[in-house]
Amino acid sequence: MPQELRVVDIVKKANKWVCKMCSVKQSLAREYFRGSGQDCRSMVQQLSVRHLEMDQREAEVAKLVLQNKIQLPQPPPMDPVDLRNEATKGSIPTSQEPIPRLIANVLGVQ
Numbered sequence: 001m002p003q004e005l006r007v008v009d010i011v012k013k014a015n016k017w018v019c020k021m022c023s024v025k026q027s028l029a030r031e032y033f034r035g036s037g038q039d040c041r042s043m044v045q046q047l048s049v050r051h052l053e054m055d056q057r058e059a060e061v062a063k064l065v066l067q068n069k070i071q072l073p074q075p076p077p078m079d080p081v082d083l084r085n086e087a088t089k090g091s092i093p094t095s096q097e098p099i100p101r102l103i104a105n106v107l108g109v110q
Helices: 037-066 080-087 099-107
Strands: 016-018 025-027
Touching: none
Parallel strands: none
Antiparallel strands: 016 025
């Protein structure tokens, strides 16, 4: 009589697990793939190749930036007037208004 095996793996609800290779506690940030062992290994290989290519591109861009062959785009600088406007947005009155008007605004009198 042949022996039958049934394998059941319980999906854990905890987001922390211990790595079997390095014995370090890990946290599950994102699940990239679910499937058989063979399918998971091939997906991990594909993701590793993709990450390696991205790292190589980043290193190449960094090298070109250091050689001054390319420049990364800079965010536009904000004028001091824009900074002042950002800080005074809302119900805070500006000092350019006449004093009685400022007092009326603070007291809520029209």
